[in-house]
Amino acid sequence: MTAALVTGEGRGYEDAAAEARRRWGGLLDDVGKDAPRRYAEGTALPREAFRRAAEEGLTGYALPPRVGGGGAGPGAWGRTQQELGRLCADPVFPMLVGVQAGIAGVLAAAGDDGLDERWVRPIVAGACVPALAFSEDADLFSMRTRIRPDGAGFRLDGRKEFVGGGLTADVFLVYAAAPGGDLVACLVDAGDPGVRVEPVTGLGFATGASARLLMADVPIAADRIVAPVDGLSHAQRFLNTRRIDIACTVAGQMRTLLDRAVERLRVTERHGRLLIDLPNVQAALGRMSMGVVTAHAVTGHALRHIESGRLQPGFDPVVATAKHQVTAAALALVEEAFRVLGGHAYYGDPHFAMAVREFHGLVAGSGTQEHLEINLGVHAAHTPGGAG
């Protein structure tokens, strides 16, 4: 069965998916080899995987050609991420590639030749691996990482509690509070004096080389400042685009989980009958299938919304809805899988346990579900009839 038939998506999805398979199928196969064992051990994805992703044109696929990128539009990039999510047995890899591409994207969007040469082009070429250093267990208006003027440059102090890919990153996009309460976005080199990373673990992201980033009196040259004013809005724009990336990747992952469940249920007998012939199992599969279609429908709608130029920077209700709904559908799907697969999901096929861990991370990632609900409610109050 084709992806278009399963998800209701059309030709654009099929073309982008075929292109992704042709260009990056080999990379994804290699990255996914032995993924469950590495995930269980907490063995980090090698830096080499990200260098190769960049060299093969994946990281820069949606970046402008002027910085060495592929110039793909947001729709093609989103559909590519769906296919990455579907194909890659390591659920963390597509997420980290998405973050790296997103960082290169916001740096390129500054239109600064210096940033392009020093950082964006090396990221696109695979010579530099970036990571986002944002979360610090505080609300957005109370960040404790501080940046202060120091001569012609700045000094940075603080810590970021969970940096995906932090152990293998060359550079960090750090958000810090400036005197006066503004947020500033800046770049911190992993080799800068006063910078230290230490491994951390969470419920998921087990192959993600996650780190705590500690910064003590780190000198930051003026040309490392990405957003000198209104870093608050800069961060929100970044998170806004991350939401559609996440939604697309997870929609693809959900398809694979549904396929794995069907494959198992087709050959498993209980009380002399194949499980897939039992009405309650069929109903569960029906609910899982609806979740997959829903996830693709809301991401497809969001991608078309972005392609039409209607993306609202900072907070876009259509994109936020996609992230929220895909998260809810993914959690529901994996719970259904446990119900019908029983022990097989718990100890037989590790992909379901990995999905449980990863999908719970979505509840908090790029705006908690609760935050998104509040924001969507406030937005709805201003736009009766819906957000589009």
Place this chain on the structure above:
Amino acid sequence: MRLVFSGFMLQYVDYRRTVDLDAATLGHAMAELARLHPRAAELMLDAAGGIRRTHQLFLNDLRLPDPSPDQPLAAGDRVEVLTAVAGG
């Protein structure tokens, strides 16, 4: 004129949904807000004095796509502030 807040910004205006100000322009309104609720004004304005793009402003229910400090305001005007932020 009246400033109307919701969501996350409420905590910075003592959880009052509305703040009534005597201001002839948006810039005056922000200056008054800074006097009454300094933290709210800090979060509304960037270091260059502009309205942070993370806030959307609606003047009498019409969105101001690029709010300027020179935006004239009349006595009965209502400026609603929509702040949608996440992360931390």
